[in-house]
Amino acid sequence: xxxxxxxxxxxxxxxxIFAAIACALxxxxxxxxxxxxxxxxxxxxxxxxxxxAFLVTGTVSTWPMLVGAAAAAVVxxxxxxxxxxxxxxxxxAAMGVVFTSLFAAGVLLLEQSxxxxxxxxxxxxxxxxxxxxxxxxxxxxSSLTDPRALAxxxxxxxxMVAVALGVSFLTVVFxxxxxxxxxxxxxxxxxxxxxTAIGLGLVITAAVAAVAAFDAVGSIIVIAMFICPPAAAxxxxxxxxxxxxxxxxxxxxxxxxxxxxxxxxxxxxxxEHAVSAAGMIATVSGIILALACLFAPHRARVGxxxxx
Amino acid sequence: xxxxxxxxxxxxAGYNAGLVTVGAALLGIxxxxxxxxxxxxxxxxxxxxxxxxxxxxxxxAFMVMVALGGDGRSLPGLLLGSALSxxxxxxxxxxxxxxxxxxxxxxxxxxxxxxxxxxxxLLTIIQTMSGxxxxxxxxxxxxxxxxxxxxxxxxxxxxxxxxxxxxFVLRRPMTLVAFDxxxxxxxxxxxxxxxxxxxxxxxAVTVIGxxxxxxxxxxxxLIIPPVTARLWTERTERVxxxxxxxxxxxxxxxxxxxASAPNLPTGPIIVLVAxxxxxCSLLFAPGRGVLAAVIRHRRFQWQVHRRQGLLALAREEPIxxxxxxxxxxxxxxxxQDAVVSxxxxxAAAKALLDERRWAIARQxxxxxxxxxxxxxxxxxxxxxxxxxxxxxxxxxxxxAAVR
Numbered sequence: 171x172x173x174x175x176x177x178x179x180x181x182x183x184x185x186x187i188f189a190a191i192a193c194a195l196x197x198x199x200x201x202x203x204x205x206x207x208x209x210x211x212x213x214x215x216x217x218x219x220x221x222x223a224f225l226v227t228g229t230v231s232t233w234p235m236l237v238g239a240a241a242a243a244v245v246x247x248x249x250x251x252x253x254x255x256x257x258x259x260x261x262x263a264a265m266g267v268v269f270t271s272l273f274a275a276g277v278l279l280l281e282q283s284x285x286x287x288x289x290x291x292x293x294x295x296x297x298x299x300x301x302x303x304x305x306x307x308x309x310x311x312s313s314l315t316d317p318r319a320l321a322x323x324x325x326x327x328x329x330m331v332a333v334a335l336g337v338s339f340l341t342v343v344f345x346x347x348x349x350x351x352x353x354x355x356x357x358x359x360x361x362x363x364x365x366t367a368i369g370l371g372l373v374i375t376a377a378v379a380a381v382a383a384f385d386a387v388g389s390i391i392v393i394a395m396f397i398c399p400p401a402a403a404x405x406x407x408x409x410x411x412x413x414x415x416x417x418x419x420x421x422x423x424x425x426x427x428x429x430x431x432x433x434x435x436x437x438x439x440x441x442e443h444a445v446s447a448a449g450m451i452a453t454v455s456g457i458i459l460a461l462a463c464l465f466a467p468h469r470a471r472v473g474x475x476x477x478x
Numbered sequence: 479x480x481x482x483x484x485x486x487x488x489x490x491a492g493y494n495a496g497l498v499t500v501g502a503a504l505l506g507i508x509x510x511x512x513x514x515x516x517x518x519x520x521x522x523x524x525x526x527x528x529x530x531x532x533x534x535x536x537x538x539a540f541m542v543m544v545a546l547g548g549d550g551r552s553l554p555g556l557l558l559g560s561a562l563s564x565x566x567x568x569x570x571x572x573x574x575x576x577x578x579x580x581x582x583x584x585x586x587x588x589x590x591x592x593x594x595x596x597x598x599x600l601l602t603i604i605q606t607m608s609g610x611x612x613x614x615x616x617x618x619x620x621x622x623x624x625x626x627x628x629x630x631x632x633x634x635x636x637x638x639x640x641x642x643x644x645x646f647v648l649r650r651p652m653t654l655v656a657f658d659x660x661x662x663x664x665x666x667x668x669x670x671x672x673x674x675x676x677x678x679x680x681x682a683v684t685v686i687g688x689x690x691x692x693x694x695x696x697x698x699x700l701i702i703p704p705v706t707a708r709l710w711t712e713r714t715e716r717v718x719x720x721x722x723x724x725x726x727x728x729x730x731x732x733x734x735x736x737a738s739a740p741n742l743p744t745g746p747i748i749v750l751v752a753x754x755x756x757x758c759s760l761l762f763a764p765g766r767g768v769l770a771a772v773i774r775h776r777r778f779q780w781q782v783h784r785r786q787g788l789l790a791l792a793r794e795e796p797i798x799x800x801x802x803x804x805x806x807x808x809x810x811x812x813x814q815d816a817v818v819s820x821x822x823x824x825a826a827a828k829a830l831l832d833e834r835r836w837a838i839a840r841q842x843x844x845x846x847x848x849x850x851x852x853x854x855x856x857x858x859x860x861x862x863x864x865x866x867x868x869x870x871x872x873x874x875x876x877x878a879a880v881r
Contacts, residue, residue, distance in 0.1 A: 256771070257705070258766060259705055262521075262583070263522040263701055267753070270697060270702065273694060277620060277746040278746045278747065394595055397584055401580050405580070436603075443606035453599060455592065463573075
């Protein structure tokens with residue numbers, strides 16, 4: 171646990187943790203609003219967004235891709251609304267139509283365009299490249315205070331920390347209106363809270379978190395972190411404040427444990443190669459959720475008979 | 479571009495491509511009609527969870543087959559594994575929904591992401607397995623028909639055909655259950671068993687579609703055609719038929735298109751063809767389409783302006799609204815200089831009479847039953863009988879001429 175850890179594992183671990191927190195926070199509200207699958211939709215439509223951004227700018231650089239992905243998420247949400255309203259189609263099916271079609275368009279664009287020279291493919295979009303975000307300039311723990319070594323930190327780390335802080339900040343600032351409009355939209359509207367704007371703001375925040383996390387860790391973690399930690403937290407408590415704290419704790423635990431298991435687990439079992447960290451983090455979050463479903467104190471529906 | 483597409487459409491682009499095209503069409507029919515029941519029960523996205531849940535099954539099946547000394551890439555074995563893990567995913571969703579207070583969408587999302595994540599873990603293990611296998615299991619993510627073996631194409635075609643047959647056999651009980659669960663139960667149909675059969679069907683479409691469309695996009699074949707069909711008709715049994723037809727056309731045209739040129743991956747093309755059909759339907763379908771809604775709106779607007787214009791004429795009020803004036807002119811009710819024509823006089827008198835009759839009729843009907851018919855446009859003759867109207871007219875007195 172010395173120099174090698176700092177160089178190879180510290181930054182991916184931190185990026186994973188911050189990505190998990192950034193996704194789990196809005197995930198709580200999406201879960202309570204029965205919009206849990208918005209995260210699924212967003213992470214699918216990010217692909218056409220970044221492909222279009224690549225085709226327009228011709229480079230794989232960060233900002234165009236983030237903008238493209240966020241734009242794609244907004245387009246998807248608008249399309250879903252249009253299909254729901256105009257065609258009078260239920261929301262789940264409308265979502266299914268939109269994200270499959272946009273994803274298909276993204277794959278087709280990717281196949282049609284010449285991306286052989288750049289690192290852009292569907293697998294990367296799905297798994298991310300958490301393991302490759304290493305800290306080249308670090309030597310050991312003392313590098314943490316060495317400005318020259320710190321300058322070599324992967325930019326994804328700063329971006330992810332900024333997004334996680336931004337999402338936390340927004341959650342705290344808009345806590346009251348968010349909570350009110352999530353639990354009682356009619357009442358929230360009556361006391362003058364712009365519920366539509368809050369709802370849209372939540373989706374956009376989720377999209378930004380998803381896009382930033384996606385860039386670093388791939389879409390599997392994004393979907394898993396939107397849903398699993400908040401769902402497990404929901405079974406732990408009846409108070410929203412505690413649910414959010416639980417979900418952050420579960421998200422951090424999934425990211426840390428998942429990363430360590432992926433990196434070192436196979437070695438302990440006698441294997442030679444690490445397995446996908448993104449996949450492992452999702453798996454761990456699923457195990458946490460399964461345990462919560464089995465043992466959490468508030469797992470049953472209110473009023474449901476005990477012990478069934 | 480066009481000639482090879484035509485060849486592929488006519489199944490002349492080679493034996494394998496032909497089989498794939500037929501298989502895609504059958505799969506489309508099966509997905510479109512089978513998905514309808516899921517859609518009508520508002521559980522479309524359950525199929526998304528199941529599709530993603532196939533991945534660990536594919537990985538485990540590969541590992542088991544290699545461990546047993548066989549060829550890990552045998553398609554029937556991989557499909558069997560995927561079917562088992564999809565079933566497990568479905569059971570997990572139902573377990574979470576029934577045993578905890580989490581809603582179905584959260585259960586779907588959790589199962590989808592966790593199974594998929596675990597599948598990715600298994601894929602990375604397989605990539606590093608001894609022997610340096612080029613397993614090509616990534617092909618299951620997005621489908622790959624390139625280099626497909628003849629037996630595999632045959633398996634897809636036969637599987638698609640079997641599912642279509644099963645939908646045909648089970649269509650009546652499934653329609654009943656999807657349309658009215660309680661009535662179906664009262665009519666003595668085992669709702670639980672039919673539900674299971676429905677899910678089995680969905681799973682079969684998913685598994686057969688894995689190689690062709692890929693597990694991320696195969697849900698599109700279960701969702702888009704039924705939604706498209708729903709725009710065209712309000713009758714359940716027709717949604718099934720039309721959904722199957724849209725699915726079949728998407729599969730057939732999509733597979734043919736993809737066979738006609740390089741760099742056109744089969745799965746995405748099929749999905750995009752299905753989406754194109756959907757988009758056209760959303761614009762042009764009667765009833766629910768955008769065009770129909772616009773026409774309906776314009777017609778309503780026209781009638782309101784005509785009626786209000788006539789009433790204003792009858793009451794000798796000035797008309798200032800340009801749209802009202804234009805409507806009255808176009809119908810020849812007023813002349814270009816806004817003077818009432820002979821025809822306009824008669825129509826205005828009739829409109830005023832109708833309005834008065836309505837006022838009295840609504841006053842008299844104590845239970846308010848007439849109010850639901852009163853929208854200011856419906857002529858009273860279409861609601862009341864001659865005798866009732868004559869009764870009302872006695873109260874009003876003779877019609878006054880419009881000057």
